[in-house]
Amino acid sequence: MTTVLAQAAADVRLDANFVDYLLVAFYFVLVLGIGYMARRSVSSSLDFLLSGRSMPAWVTGLAFISANLGALELIGMMANGAQYGIATVHYYWIGAVPAMVFLGLVMMPFYYGSKARSVPEFLFKRFNRTTQRIQGVIFAVASILIAGVNLFALGLIIEALLGWPLGVAIPVAALVVLAYTTLGGLSAAIYNEVLQFFVILALLIPLTLAGLNRVGGWEGLKEKVTAGPGGAEQLSSWPGTELTEISNPVWSVIGIVFGLGFVLSFGYWTTNFAEVQRALSAKSMSAARRTPIIGAFPKALIPLVVVIPGMIGAVLLPQIQAVKAGTAPAGSDITYNDTLTLLMKELLPNGILGVAIAGLLAAFMAGMAANISSFNTVFTYDIWQDWVRPGRSDRYYLQVGRLVTVVGCVLAIGTAFIASGSQNLMDYIQALFSFFNAPLFAIFILGLFWKRMTGTAAWVGLLSGTVAAVVIDQLVRFDVLQLSSQAGSFVGASAAFIVGVGVALLVSMAGRPKPDSELAGLVWSLTPRASRSHSVEGDDAGWYRSPQLLAVLVLILVVVLYIIFI
Amino acid sequence: MTDSPEAHDAAGTGPTEVPQGGTDAPPSAAANLFDLRTIIAVLFGVYGIVLLIMGLVSTSTEDRAKTGGSNLNLDMGIGMLVVAGLFLLWVTLRPLKPPTPAQVAAARDDGPPAH
Numbered sequence: 001m002t003t004v005l006a007q008a009a010a011d012v013r014l015d016a017n018f019v020d021y022l023l024v025a026f027y028f029v030l031v032l033g034i035g036y037m038a039r040r041s042v043s044s045s046l047d048f049l050l051s052g053r054s055m056p057a058w059v060t061g062l063a064f065i066s067a068n069l070g071a072l073e074l075i076g077m078m079a080n081g082a083q084y085g086i087a088t089v090h091y092y093w094i095g096a097v098p099a100m101v102f103l104g105l106v107m108m109p110f111y112y113g114s115k116a117r118s119v120p121e122f123l124f125k126r127f128n129r130t131t132q133r134i135q136g137v138i139f140a141v142a143s144i145l146i147a148g149v150n151l152f153a154l155g156l157i158i159e160a161l162l163g164w165p166l167g168v169a170i171p172v173a174a175l176v177v178l179a180y181t182t183l184g185g186l187s188a189a190i191y192n193e194v195l196q197f198f199v200i201l202a203l204l205i206p207l208t209l210a211g212l213n214r215v216g217g218w219e220g221l222k223e224k225v226t227a228g229p230g231g232a233e234q235l236s237s238w239p240g241t242e243l244t245e246i247s248n249p250v251w252s253v254i255g256i257v258f259g260l261g262f263v264l265s266f267g268y269w270t271t272n273f274a275e276v277q278r279a280l281s282a283k284s285m286s287a288a289r290r291t292p293i294i295g296a297f298p299k300a301l302i303p304l305v306v307v308i309p310g311m312i313g314a315v316l317l318p319q320i321q322a323v324k325a326g327t328a329p330a331g332s333d334i335t336y337n338d339t340l341t342l343l344m345k346e347l348l349p350n351g352i353l354g355v356a357i358a359g360l361l362a363a364f365m366a367g368m369a370a371n372i373s374s375f376n377t378v379f380t381y382d383i384w385q386d387w388v389r390p391g392r393s394d395r396y397y398l399q400v401g402r403l404v405t406v407v408g409c410v411l412a413i414g415t416a417f418i419a420s421g422s423q424n425l426m427d428y429i430q431a432l433f434s435f436f437n438a439p440l441f442a443i444f445i446l447g448l449f450w451k452r453m454t455g456t457a458a459w460v461g462l463l464s465g466t467v468a469a470v471v472i473d474q475l476v477r478f479d480v481l482q483l484s485s486q487a488g489s490f491v492g493a494s495a496a497f498i499v500g501v502g503v504a505l506l507v508s509m510a511g512r513p514k515p516d517s518e519l520a521g522l523v524w525s526l527t528p529r530a531s532r533s534h535s536v537e538g539d540d541a542g543w544y545r546s547p548q549l550l551a552v553l554v555l556i557l558v559v560v561l562y563i564i565f566i
Numbered sequence: 567m568t569d570s571p572e573a574h575d576a577a578g579t580g581p582t583e584v585p586q587g588g589t590d591a592p593p594s595a596a597a598n599l600f601d602l603r604t605i606i607a608v609l610f611g612v613y614g615i616v617l618l619i620m621g622l623v624s625t626s627t628e629d630r631a632k633t634g635g636s637n638l639n640l641d642m643g644i645g646m647l648v649v650a651g652l653f654l655l656w657v658t659l660r661p662l663k664p665p666t667p668a669q670v671a672a673a674r675d676d677g678p679p680a681h
Contacts, residue, residue: 019620023613030609059602191602198606198649202613206642213634349629351620351639355613 014161014345020354027199027358031180031365034191038184045397048185049117049377053280055187057287057545059194061294064278066193068096068299069200070367071360072153072429074306078343079336080243081303081310082320085225085234086565087243088310092303093558094261097296099269101551104293107270108279109534110448112288113521117280118374119273119440120382126447126522128455129386134462135440136382139273140375142436144408147371148415149429154364155416160341161357170416173361177368178409181376182402186281189373193278196362197298203344203359204305210347211312221308224315229325234311237565245487259490263497267441268433274374286540289547296554300561313339317346368412376404430489431473438493439465442500450508451516451523457507465500469493603657610650617643 014020042048055063080088116122120139124132155170164172180188215221226232233242239249240256269275269292279291313320320339322328334342344356380401385392389400419428443461447453469492475481476488483491519526534540534547543549621640630637 019616023616026612027609030605034605191605194602195606195609198610202610202642202646205645206638209641210633210636210638213636347632349620349625349632349638351617351624352642355617355642 013163014341014353014357015350016161016353016357017350020350020357023351023354024358024361027362028176030195031176031192031362034195035180035183035188038180038188038191041187042185042398045380045394045401046117047187048398048401049373049380054283055190055281055287057282057290057294059190060278060282060287060291062197062298063190063193064275064291064295065298065302066197066200066366067274067278067370068295069197069302069363070150070370071157071363072150072367074200074360074363075153075337075340077303077306078310078313078340081307082314082324082336082339083310084240084243085230085311085314086237086307087234087240088307089237089303089561089565090240090243090256090260092299093237093562094256095265096269096299097554097558098261099265100292100296100299101555102266103270103276103279104289104291104296104547105551107448108289108292109285110522110524110527111276112280112282112285117381118378119271119276120378121386122522123444123458124382124386126519127443127453127458131443131455131458131462132382133387134459136378136387138436138462138466139378140383142432143274143371143375143378144411145415145418145432146429147368147375147408147412148417149419150364150367150371151412152416152419154361154368157341157360157364161360166420170413173364173368174409174413174416177365177372178406181369181373181409182405185401186277186373186377189369190278190281192369193366196359196366199355199359199362200366201305201359203356203363204302204309206352207309207343207347207356208305208312211309211316211343214347215312215316221312221315225311228315228321230314237562245484255490259494263438263441263493264433264490266445267437267493267497271437271440271444273378274370277374277377284540285534286536286545286547289534290545290550293547293550293554297557300554300557309343310339313343317342372405372408372412375408376401379404379408431492434469434473434489434492434496435466438469438496439463439500442497443504446501446504447523449524451519451526452513453504453508454511454513456511457504460507461500461504464503465496468499469496471495601657601661603653607650607653607657610646610653614643614646614650617646619643 046053077088077091080091111119111122114122114125116125118136120132120136123135151170151174154173155166158164158169158173159166162169180192184191212218212221215224222235225234228234230242238256239252241247241249241252243252243256275292279288282288282291314324315321317339319328319332319334319342320336322332323334323336328334340360344353344360348356380397384400384404385397389396439462442465443453443458446461447458472481472488472492472495476483476492481488481491516526521527536546617639621637621643625637625639629639632638
C-alpha cells in the first residue's frame with residue numbers, strides 16, 4: 001500500500017477548489033478550538049488523562065467507535081468491500097458487536113468498578129507490579145508504532161490529495177493532533193472524536209447515495225456484481241469462503257465465528273486500552289457500561305456506508321474493475337486500497353468534496369489521537385507515577401502528561417518513517433495486534449474467571465503468548481508455514497491465546513494465589529452481584545438507559561441485518 | 567458533562583490502595599466543559615449553509631453526471647441543516663445543568679464495589 005498509494009498520487013489527485021479548502025479549513029478551526037476550550041476543564045492530571053471521569057455515555061460511546069474508525073480501517077474495509085463484497089460485514093457484525101456487548105455487560109463492572117485508570121493498572125490490582133510494568137511498556141511501544149502507521153497513512157493521503165510532499169505532510173499532521181491533545185488532553189481528543197464521527201458520516205453517506213444513484217440503485221448494484229468477476233457469491237455474507245480462504249463452507253463458518261468472532265475480536269475490543277479508556281472516562285458506572293454498547297449501534301450500521309460503496313467502486317470504477325478482473329495493465333499502481341479516494345473523485349462535486357476531504361483527514365486524526373492519548377495515560381500513570389517517579393505532586397504528573405504527549409508525537413513521526421518501509425500497512429497492523437492483544441486477552445479472561453491464577457503466571461503467560469505470536473509471524477514470513485499473511489496473523493493470534501492460557505495455568509499451579517479478600521471486585525466469583533450492578537437514579541434513570549436492554553437491541557439489530565444480507 | 571468534584575474523591579477505596587492523581591490533586595475542573603452539542607450544530611450549520619448555496623447557484627451538468635442526476639450539494643446541505651437543527655433542539659430541551667445532590671450520591675453509588 002505504501003509505495004502504491006504514493007505512486008498513485010497523480011491518479012487520485014482531487015480537483016478541490018476554493019470552497020472545498022474553505023470547508024476543510026473551517027473543520028480544522030473547530031478542532032483546534034475544541035482543544036483550546038477544553039483547556040479550561042483541565043486542572044488535575046485525572047482531568048487531563050481521564051477527562052475527570054465526567055463524560056456522558058453518548059459522547060464516550062461515539063468516541064469509542066470513532067477511536068476505532070480510523071482511516072486505515074475505513075480504507076481497508078472499503079477495499080475489502082470491493083474485493084470480497086458483502087462478506088466484509090463479518091468484520092463488523094460478528095467481529096465487533098458481540099465483543100463490544102461483552103465488554104459493556106461483563107467486563108466494564110470490573111474495569112470501572114476497580115477505579116483503575118488504565119488496563120495495566122487493572123493488571124496490577126488483579127495480579128502484581130511486574131505484570132503492570134511489562135504490559136505498560138508493551139502497550140507504550142505498540143501505541144507509538146500504531147500511531148506512526150496512522151500518521152504515515154495520513155501523510156500519504158495529504159500528499160495524494162493536496163500534493164504536499166511526505167516530509168512536510170507528516171510533521172504538519174502530527175502538529176495538529178499534538179496541538180489539541182496537549183491543550184485539552186483526553187477531553188479534547190474525545191470531543192474531537194465525536195465531531196470526527198459525524199464528519200466521517202458526512203463523507204460516507206453522500207458517497208453511498210451518489211454511488212447507488214450511478215449504478216441504478218440496490219437492484220442495479222446486485223445485477224452488476226453478479227455479472228462481475230466475483231459473481232453472485234459476493235452478495236451473501238455466509239459462508240464467506242473467499243474472505244477466510246477456507247474452501248470448505250462448514251470450516252469457513254467455524255473460522256469466522258471462532259477466529260474472527262472470538263479470539264481476534266474479543267482480544268481487540270476488550271483489552272485495547274485506546275478503546276477501553278473512552279469508557280473509563282464516563283461519568284458513572286452505568287454510563288461506562290453503556291459506552292461500548294452505544295458504540296455498537298453505529299458499528300453495526302457503518303458497513304452499510306462502507307461495504308456498499310466498496311462494492312459500487314468495484315463495478316463503477318474502471319481501474320478497480322481491472323484490478324478485480326486481473327486485467328490491470330502492467331505497471332499500474334492502483335490497488336483496492338485506492339477505492340475510497342477514487343470514488344470521492346468520481347462521485348462528489350465540489351462543495352461536498354470539501355466535506356469529504358475533511359472527513360478523511362478527520363478519520364486519520366481520530367486514529368492517531370486515540371493512540372497518543374492512551375499512550376500518555378499509560379506512560380504517565382503506569383510507567384512514571386507507579387514506577388519511575390512515585391509520590392510527586394499532581395501538578396508534576398499533569399506536566400509529565402503534557403510533555404509525554406509531545407514526546408509521543410515526535411516518536412510517532414519517527415515510527416511513521418519506519419512504517420514507510422513496510423510493503424503492506426494492513427499486514428503490519430495485523431501482526432502488531434496478534435503480538436500485543438491476543439496474549440493480553442488470554443491472561444485477562446483467565447484472571448477474571450479463575451481466582452487461583454497468580455501474578456507470576458500473568459506476566460509469564462503474557463510474555464510467552466507474545467513470543468508464540470512472534471514465532472508464528474516469522475515462520476509465515478520465511479515461508480516455513482505456507483499461509484497468506486491474513487491467515488498467518490489469525491493463526492498467530494490463536495497460538496498466542498492458547499500458549500498464554502496454557503502457560504498461565506501451569507505456572508499458577510506451582511504458585512500461591514492472592515487471598516480471596518484482595519480479589520473482591522476483580523474476579524467474577526468473588527464479586528457480589530450487587531457491586532456488579534449500577535445505579536438507576538438521576539442521569540442513569542430511565543428504561544432506555546439500561547445497558548442490558550441496549551445490548552439486547554443491538555444484538556437483535558445484528559441478527560436482522562444478517563437475515564437481510566444472508 | 568455535569569459531574570462534580572465529589573465524585574472523584576474515591577482514592578484508595580478500591581480493592582488495593584492506589585493514589586488517584588498525584589499527592590495533592592486539585593478538585594476536578596471537568597465540570598467546566600462546554601457543550602459539545604452546540605459545536606456539532608455549528609459545524610453542520612455552517613456546512614449546511616455553504617452546501618445549500620453551492621447546490622442552488624453552482625450545480626453544473628458535470629456535477630449532476632457525477633452524482634447520477636441528483637443535486638448532491640443541495641440534498642446534503644438540507645440534510646446537514648436538519649441535523650444542526652436537531653442538535654440545537656436537544657440543547658434547548660435538555661440544557662446542561664449542575665448536578666443535584668441526588669446525582670452526586672448516584673455517582674458515588676457507582677463507585678468501587680462495597681466489600
